[in-house]
Amino acid sequence: MDTWIWIVIVIVALIAGVALGFFIARQYMMKYLKDNPPINEDMLRIMMMQMGQKPSQKKINQMMQQMNKASTKPPTKK
Template sequence: MSTGGWIGLVIGLGIALFIIGAVLAFFLTKRMFEKQIKENPPITEKMIRAMFLQMGRKPSEAQIKAVMRSMQNAKTKK
């Protein structure tokens, strides 16, 4: 094999490995992000209470649980 052939092989292999690494990194990052969001939801009961109070309402515990349940159902339907 000539020198040009080796250079082409090295460049082609480098590009292929780069693409494989990028795809692998994408899926691993996506999986880690989804796990983080599931473990640490972006909205809490405390935030819902604050939202109700800002609207001028005193929320009952049942209302807060209903909002949390509806958010959980919306998240699992995706």
């Protein structure tokens, strides 16, 4: 076989692998987020009540802001 045919086969296989990997990763993340939803105010309120604290809306808003700030901050190098 000619060399150019092998090059075309490799390029097609690479493109198919990238596309397949993208869709598999997307499905995995959608399933993961469905099974483990990100924390929201109701979950935070329940956790605080389980720890014996009386959650006020102000305290919940502060904790949500801190969590959002911590999740958007870039990781620090050690």
